[in-house]
Amino acid sequence: MDPSAVSFDSGGARRGAGGRQMLLFGGGGSANSNGFLRGVPMAVLCMDDATRVGKRPFFTTHEELLEEEYYDEQAPEKKRRLTAEQVQLLERSFEEENKLEPERKTELARRLGMAPRQVAVWFQNRRARWKTKRLETDYDRLKAAYDALAADHQGLLADNDSLRAQVISLTEKLQGKETSPSATTAAQEVDQPDEHTAVSGTEKLLAQQLKDDLHSSGDCTGHGALSSEEEDGGVVSNEGCSFDLLDAMFAAGVTHHGAEEAQLANWTSWFWN
DNA sequence: TTGTGTTTTACGACCTCC
DNA sequence: GGAGGTCGTAAAACACAA
Numbered sequence: 001m002d003p004s005a006v007s008f009d010s011g012g013a014r015r016g017a018g019g020r021q022m023l024l025f026g027g028g029g030s031a032n033s034n035g036f037l038r039g040v041p042m043a044v045l046c047m048d049d050a051t052r053v054g055k056r057p058f059f060t061t062h063e064e065l066l067e068e069e070y071y072d073e074q075a076p077e078k079k080r081r082l083t084a085e086q087v088q089l090l091e092r093s094f095e096e097e098n099k100l101e102p103e104r105k106t107e108l109a110r111r112l113g114m115a116p117r118q119v120a121v122w123f124q125n126r127r128a129r130w131k132t133k134r135l136e137t138d139y140d141r142l143k144a145a146y147d148a149l150a151a152d153h154q155g156l157l158a159d160n161d162s163l164r165a166q167v168i169s170l171t172e173k174l175q176g177k178e179t180s181p182s183a184t185t186a187a188q189e190v191d192q193p194d195e196h197t198a199v200s201g202t203e204k205l206l207a208q209q210l211k212d213d214l215h216s217s218g219d220c221t222g223h224g225a226l227s228s229e230e231e232d233g234g235v236v237s238n239e240g241c242s243f244d245l246l247d248a249m250f251a252a253g254v255t256h257h258g259a260e261e262a263q264l265a266n267w268t269s270w271f272w273n
Numbered sequence: 274t275t276g277t278g279t280t281t282t283a284c285g286a287c288c289t290c291c
Numbered sequence: 292g293g294a295g296g297t298c299g300t301a302a303a304a305c306a307c308a309a
Binding site for chain 2: 080118122
């Protein structure tokens with residue numbers, strides 16, 4: 001880039017210290033009509049240059065700041081924003097590679113009419129901005145994932161509560177049947193082990209009752225009502241909720257030869273765990 | 274016009290790697 | 292030990308609402 005193309009945004013210093021513009025670099029020098037100071041474009045001058053040419057003390061008195069001569073002869077170049085062209089080229093270079101090898105730095109500095117140190121600083125700051133941006137997007141992504149998981153977790157907790165309530169309710173019903181004389185009589189009437197399945201009539205009754213209760217509750221997982229069209233074939237399911245387990249227990253005679261209470265305890269334990 | 278918040282430029286301190 | 296990195300920060304430049 002032609003150094004003469006570097007703009008000097010005099011309006012940019014509209015609110016310098018004390019509201020005064022401090023445009024000229026100090027050290028006894030002053031800018032010529034081309035905007036150059038000792039052959040260096042003003043916009044190119046940075047603190048490194050200030051160190052070389054002369055630097056105003058960091059803390060100065062108000063009186064010093066009010067001295068016009070001070071700005072002409074001692075005040076350092078104010079910070080200058082890079083031009084749009086400079087930033088554009090730097091951005092393009094950053095997109096290619098966000099690290100800066102010495103050769104690329106000097107080449108960029110030459111093309112942009114900037115000090116190599118300025119190019120290095122720009123890349124440092126650009127990396128910092130890029131990192132901040134990346135952290136923000138990473139945070140947003142993680143937060144969305146966390147929110148989804150938290151919602152899912154809440155749903156599972158609700159399901160769990162619902163199932164526990166059902167277990168308690170069914171356990172009470174089953175225990176009631178065990179102690180009911182009529183139920184005992186009915187059970188005794190059919191309590192002959194099936195020679196093929198080895199499941200007693202009472203067990204069939206209990207398992208059927210459990211199926212019926214779960215079915216009538218319309219919610220085996222808390223995810224909605226059962227669909228009636230799926231009932232044929234003996235397996236009632238709803239979106240992954242299946243009574244296969246009960247059927248399997250029934251067929252395998254899970255309750256066979258065991259006290260009903262012990263089976264209830266097992267079932268309850270299974271549910272609660 | 275002014276107060277205030279944000280962005281950009283630049284630096285020093287410190288760390289890591291060769 | 293030097294070069295180049297990150298991190299935290301100062302201060303100028305800038306945007307914008309009141």
